[in-house]
Structures are given as structure tokens and as C-alpha cells.
Amino acid sequence: MKNIYNNEKRLLHGGDYNPDQWLDYPDILKDDLRLMKLANVNTMTVGIFAWSALEPTEGNYNFEWLDKIIDDVYNQGGRVILATPSGARPAWLSEKYPEVLRTNDRREKMLHGGRHNHCFSSPIYREKTQKMNYKLAERYGNHPALIMWHVSNEYSGDCHCELCQENFRDWLKNKYKTIENVNKAWWGPFWSHTYTDWSQIESPSSIGENAVHGLNLDWKRFVTDQTIDFYENEAKPLRELTPNVPITTNFMADTDDLIPFQSLNYEKFSKHVDILSWDCYPAWHNDWETTKDLATKVGFINDLYRSLKQQPFLIMECTPSGVNWHNVNKAKRPGMHTLASMQLLAHGSDSVLYFQWRKSRGSSEKFHGAVVDHDNSEENRVFKEVSQVGEILDKIKEIKGSMKQSKVAIIYDWENDWALKDAQGFGKESRRYPQTLQSHYKYFWDKNISVDVVTPQQDLSKYSLVVAPMMYMMTEETMDRFRDYVKNGGVLVGSYLSGLVNETDLTYLGGWPKTLQEIYGIDVKEIDTLYPKDRNSIKFGNESFEVVDYCTIIEAKEAEVLAKYEEDFYKNTPAITKNNLEKGKAYFIGARTNQEFLSKFYDKIVKDLDINEVEDFISECGISIQIRENEDAKYYFVMNFTEEEKNIEIKGSYIDLILGKEAEILNIMKPYGVYVLKKNK
Numbered sequence: 289m290k291n292i293y294n295n296e297k298r299l300l301h302g303g304d305y306n307p308d309q310w311l312d313y314p315d316i317l318k319d320d321l322r323l324m325k326l327a328n329v330n331t332m333t334v335g336i337f338a339w340s341a342l343e344p345t346e347g348n349y350n351f352e353w354l355d356k357i358i359d360d361v362y363n364q365g366g367r368v369i370l371a372t373p374s375g376a377r378p379a380w381l382s383e384k385y386p387e388v389l390r391t392n393d394r395r396e397k398m399l400h401g402g403r404h405n406h407c408f409s410s411p412i413y414r415e416k417t418q419k420m421n422y423k424l425a426e427r428y429g430n431h432p433a434l435i436m437w438h439v440s441n442e443y444s445g446d447c448h449c450e451l452c453q454e455n456f457r458d459w460l461k462n463k464y465k466t467i468e469n470v471n472k473a474w475w476g477p478f479w480s481h482t483y484t485d486w487s488q489i490e491s492p493s494s495i496g497e498n499a500v501h502g503l504n505l506d507w508k509r510f511v512t513d514q515t516i517d518f519y520e521n522e523a524k525p526l527r528e529l530t531p532n533v534p535i536t537t538n539f540m541a542d543t544d545d546l547i548p549f550q551s552l553n554y555e556k557f558s559k560h561v562d563i564l565s566w567d568c569y570p571a572w573h574n575d576w577e578t579t580k581d582l583a584t585k586v587g588f589i590n591d592l593y594r595s596l597k598q599q600p601f602l603i604m605e606c607t608p609s610g611v612n613w614h615n616v617n618k619a620k621r622p623g624m625h626t627l628a629s630m631q632l633l634a635h636g637s638d639s640v641l642y643f644q645w646r647k648s649r650g651s652s653e654k655f656h657g658a659v660v661d662h663d664n665s666e667e668n669r670v671f672k673e674v675s676q677v678g679e680i681l682d683k684i685k686e687i688k689g690s691m692k693q694s695k696v697a698i699i700y701d702w703e704n705d706w707a708l709k710d711a712q713g714f715g716k717e718s719r720r721y722p723q724t725l726q727s728h729y730k731y732f733w734d735k736n737i738s739v740d741v742v743t744p745q746q747d748l749s750k751y752s753l754v755v756a757p758m759m760y761m762m763t764e765e766t767m768d769r770f771r772d773y774v775k776n777g778g779v780l781v782g783s784y785l786s787g788l789v790n791e792t793d794l795t796y797l798g799g800w801p802k803t804l805q806e807i808y809g810i811d812v813k814e815i816d817t818l819y820p821k822d823r824n825s826i827k828f829g830n831e832s833f834e835v836v837d838y839c840t841i842i843e844a845k846e847a848e849v850l851a852k853y854e855e856d857f858y859k860n861t862p863a864i865t866k867n868n869l870e871k872g873k874a875y876f877i878g879a880r881t882n883q884e885f886l887s888k889f890y891d892k893i894v895k896d897l898d899i900n901e902v903e904d905f906i907s908e909c910g911i912s913i914q915i916r917e918n919e920d921a922k923y924y925f926v927m928n929f930t931e932e933e934k935n936i937e938i939k940g941s942y943i944d945l946i947l948g949k950e951a952e953i954l955n956i957m958k959p960y961g962v963y964v965l966k967k968n969k
């Protein structure tokens with residue numbers, strides 16, 4: 289990690305600060321500084337949407353207000369993450385240069401308004417953002433408060449204007465070289481969709497082409513590359529003038545289910561940031577799942593974003609209370625903010641940063657949770673809990689930079705997710721690829737076993753167990769890597785809906801790919817898709833387990849059959865298999881099973897692999913234990929994700945970092961209670 293951030297020994301606590309909304313309220317700005325001290329915050333992210341304040345009219349810059357804010361924060365010991373303001377444009381820019389406005393997939397040009405809606409091809413927008421970033425880097429690059437650049441904000445979306453179409457065609461030319469190759473890759477002759485000239489190719493559209501899956505996939509790949517290219521254009525002045533200041537941009541998750549953000553391939557993007565940061569907004573206390581179940585999803589997504597760079601990450605935004613954009617925006621109950629913050633750290637974050645420091649007075653986010661409410665009071669419940677989190681962060685700051693060491697990996701692949709969602713066939717609602725991964729993850733979370741969530745391109749050799757369900761789109765290279773992993777002693781778990789198409793979404797011919805047959809010791813004959821109310825069951829050991837949605841009809845070759853179907857025309861045929869391949873093993877789960885089955889299934893594997901990271905702890909269900917470690921110590925985050933008191937017994941001697949004393953042997957954990965325990969190595 290680049291020096292300037294390494295020198296900062298504290299865990300970052302603070303968040304988005306938008307003084308540009310309050311320039312007419314000098315008393316408020318003064319009070320912010322007083323309140324920052326009381327809230328125990330140390331890092332402010334400034335300038336995110338401040339373009340209108342920084343360049344009120346074209347070429348007329350005004351940095352004085354920002355100078356003062358940065359100085360003031362620094363003078364009381366704070367640090368600054370400085371954002372480039374390209375997430376929202378000033379009106380003058382859209383008015384004078386309408387090319388910066390986005391065109392939607394129906395080829396309609398958007399009006400000025402909102403944010404995050406620029407054409408990433410626009411030469412003018414690129415020029416203007418880069419110019420602004422030179423100014424910022426020149427002015428603040430050496431400021432001692434600056435610890436990081438926050439480029440733009442939550443990149444997303446696509447533009448379908450003529451400039452973008454041209455760029456897309458160039459991108460395709462570079463990839464496929466000839467139009468014949470495109471036709472082959474996209475299965476052109478189907479419905480007479482053969483192109484004879486590059487100019488005929490258009491981005492997917494709801495009023496035009498949307499059935500060519502290879503095109504849809506390549507468009508998504510292009511959008512990722514185009515977004516990264518735009519980001520790199522923004523980052524250029526920062527890299528040039530401030531090589532020691534790390535660069536990040538804030539990533540996101542999708543939907544209340546907290547599945548990986550769908551419209552950009554973050555695996556690719558992560559290679560372009562020095563430190564990964566993301567914005568985490570779980571719907572705590574919702575009425576459709578338990579706190580524990582939601583906590584599992586939070587764990588999964590954090591483990592994915594940590595594993596992308598295999599280093600600690602930052603939570604760039606979270607809310608100290610409710611948000612304003614869920615269907616129902618419930619306040620965090622007392623204790624939940626502390627618990628939720630500790631969970632982020634437990635999975636590898638080195639920060640708890642908020643959106644936002646002070647609630648806006650007007651416009652769409654005026655009721656979004658913030659550290660400072662409209663009452664401006666340090667007596668406010670939310671403010672007090674933030675301040676308490678700040679105190680805790682100070683007590684446990686030695687965890688900064690420590691990592692998780694996982695023996696288990698679950699594979700997530702963005703491109704596979706895109707392709708599987710796009711596939712016509714199977715069940716429309718039942719694919720649920722990321723959610724299926726979450727249910728496998730749940731087993732390990734419940735057993736307090738650390739998991740890395742990695743992409744197929746990452747190094748698998750360090751894991752004892754790799755879980756890779758629903759790999760619908762699989763390159764031959766991935767199959768080879770999986771085979772090598774198993775041959776070298778790894779244990780692999782695969783499932784139904786795997787190995788059906790290649791990287792341009794063409795199906796494999798001549799049966800299930802030979803490499804997969806070799807790995808799993810089986811051949812896949814058919815995939816049966818069930819109606820939502822259909823049920824089958826499998827016999828595993830002496831027990832029956834219900835299966836739903838998908839049943840693979842399998843012919844076992846070298847593999848041992850661990851379970852068979854109990855119903856339907858494939859009754860008594862293999863459903864779950866195990867294959868020994870050289871030094872390793874490969875399991876195949878042919879049908880969608882319930883959690884109970886997964887639990888039995890993984891219990892055996894985990895026992896065989898002797899994975900037990902929390903031998904010293906006996907804890908009740910609902911308590912999660914996650915470990916971070918460095919050269920000197922292991923840090924155990926023990927968290928109660930239930931609304932009840934829970935018992936926990938601790939063997940051995942541990943230091944309770946929050947209480948600053950030796951941990952008790954027998955403990956009753958309060959609802960939402962948390963311990964951070966240290967054991968020296």
C-alpha cells in the first residue's frame with residue numbers, strides 16, 4: 289500500500305462530509321468541528337458532489353472554502369479523503385456541452401438532472417473531469433491531511449449514444465478482428481442475425497436487438513472496460529502528481545439481498561484501485577428475515593470484496609441509522625450500529641465511514657440517517673452510538689492491516705452471473721445464482737469457518753476446499769484450473785447448471801465437457817427444471833432430503849454415488865456424487881437441496897479436512913465468530929446477531945480489547961453484543 293495511507297495508524301472513522309451544502313451557514317460549519325471531536329471521528333471524505341461549488345461557472349474556480357475545511361479538519365487531528373467531483377455535473381456543463389448527457393437503450397437523450405449519468409465516452413466530459421482533477425492534485429496533493437483519493441462516486445450505468453456505439457464497435461474489432469468471427473461467436477445465422485459490416489452492430493436495446501446473448505455479454509464487458517477507461521482518465525493526474533496517495537472508488541452491492549453489484553465486473557475494476565472500498569447498506573431489522581440471516585449476507589459480500597484484492601478494504605459508506613431508499617427505512621435499534629460496524633471490521637474492513645456526516649436540510653436525502661441530525665445535538669441517540677463506535681475503534685486499532693486466513697473458498701463469477709441471468713430456459717425466477725452461493729456460505733458462517741469469496745481467475749492452491757456451484761458459463765481454462773486444483777489435492781464442490789456454455793455463451797457440443805467428466809467422474813445427461821411447487825427428494829445416508837427447482841440426471845462413471853433421487857422417472861439414479869482424482873476429491877451436487885442437507889453434507893467434508901478455527905469457543909446459535917490475524921496475534925470478533933441473550937464459553941486466555949482486561953470464561957452476551965478478543969501468537 290502506498291505510503292501516505294500506511295502512515296495512518298488509526299482505523300478510519302468518519303465519512304462523507306458535504307460542507308458545500310452549508311456554505312451559507314457559518315455557525316453550522318463551526319459546530320461541525322466541535323461535533324467531530326465529540327463523535328470520535330478522524331476522517332472526512334470531502335468534495336464528492338462539489339463541482340458547482342468548485343467551478344461555479346466554466347473556468348472560474350473557487351477552492352477557498354475547501355482550503356479552509358481541509359485545514360480545519362487537519363488542525364484538529366483529522367485526515368481527509370478527497371473526492372473528484374465527477375459523480376454529478378454542474379448545470380452549465382450540460383447546457384453548454386449536451387454531448388455529456390447520457391443516451392438510454394431506447395436511444396433517448398436524457399435531460400440534465402440527478403447524478404451518476406454521464407456519457408463515459410464524451411471527450412468533453414473526459415477533458416473537463418481531468419482538468420478538475422489536475423487542479424485538485426496540484427492544490428491539495430501535498431496537504432498533510434490528504435490520505436487518499438476517492439475518484440468520482442459509485443460508477444454505474446451505460447450510455448448508448450453514437451460515440452459509445454463507435455467505441456463499442458472498436459472494442460469488438462479489437463477482440464474479434466473480423467466480422468465473420470463476430471458472427472461465429474454470437475451464432476449469427478440464428479434468425480438471420482448475420483452482420484456484413486461493423487456499422488450494423490448496435491448495443492442491445494429494448495426496442496432493438498436484445499436476443500443475441502453473445503452481444504449482450506460483450507456489451508456488459510465493454511461497459512466495464514469503458515467505465516474503467518473513464519476512471520483511469522480521471523486518475524491520470526492523481527497518479528502523475530501524487531504517486532504516494534492511494535486511489536479508490538466506492539463499489540456497491542445490489543438489492544436488499546446484498547448480492548454483488550450486477551452491472552460492472554468488479555473483479556476487473558479491482559485491479560485498478562489501490563485499495564478497494566465499498567458502500568454497505570443492509571436492511572437491518574427487516575420483516576422478511578432474521579438478523580442472523582441478514583448478517584450472513586453481509587458477511588458474504590464483505591468476504592467477496594476483501595478477497596478481490598486479498599487485502600483489507602474500506603467501508604466507504606454505511607449509515608449510522610436508517611437510509612432513505614429502502615421500501616421501509618427503519619432506524620437501527622440501540623446496539624445494532626456498534627454490532628454492524630464490528631462485523632464490517634471482522635470481515636476485513638479497516639474503516640467505518642458514513643454517508644453522511646450531517647443530514648442535508650433539503651432535497652432527496654434530507655431524511656437519510658447521518659451522524660449529526662437536524663437537531664444538531666450531541667445528545668442524540670444515534671450521535672452517541674457513533675461516538676461509542678469511535679471509542680471502540682480507537683481501542684482496537686491494532687487490528688488495522690490484519691487479514692483473514694481462510695481455508696475455504698467459494699467461487700463467484702460476474703460473467704457467469706450475467707450469462708445465467710440472460711439465458712432463456714430453466715426457471716425464470718429460480719436461477720438465483722448469487723443467492724445459492726449465499727446459502728452454501730451460510731453453512732460456514734454458522735460454523736465460524738472463515739471463507740474467501742474468490743473469482744475463478746484467482747489462485748486456488750491455498751484453499752483446502754473450493755465450492756463452485758452453478759458455473760453455467762465456464763471457460764475451458766477454468767475447467768483445467770479446477771482439474772489441476774483437484775489433482776494437486778484440493779477438494780472441489782460443484783453443482784447442477786454447470787459447464788453448459790463457453791465464454792461467448794455458445795453451448796458445449798458432444799455432451800458434458802470432458803474435463804468436467806474427468807473431474808467429477810460422472811456424465812450429465814439432462815437437467816430437469818421443476819415448477820415452484822414441485823418436490824423431489826434424495827436419500828443421503830439414512831435420511832431423505834427435499835430437493836427443488838433443479839435436478840440433474842447423472843450417469844456415474846468413476847464416481848461413488850452418495851445420494852439417489854427418490855421420485856420421478858429418474859428415481860434411484862445418482863443425485864450426489866464423489867470422485868477421487870489423484871490427490872484430491874470432487875463432489876457434485878446434482879439437485880437444489882435445502883440448508884439441512886448442506887449442513888450434513890459439509891459437516892463430513894469439514895471433519896475430513898479437520899477445519900476448526902474456534903476450538904476455544906463454545907457458543908450458541910446466532911453468535912458469529914470471525915478472525916483476523918497478523919504476525920503477532922489473532923483477533924476474534926464474537927458477535928451476537930440475535931435479539932436474545934446468548935451463552936458463550938471461552939477456554940484459554942484472551943484479552944478483551946474493548947474492556948481492556950482478561951476475558952471471562954463464561955459469558956452471557958447481550959442481544960447485539962460484541963467482544964473483540966486478542967490472543968497472542
Ligand code: GAL
Nearest residue numbers: 441442567605611612643656
Ligand atoms: C450511496 C451514495 C451516497 C448516498 C447514499 C445514500 O449510494 O454514494 O451519495 O446517496 O447512497 O444511501
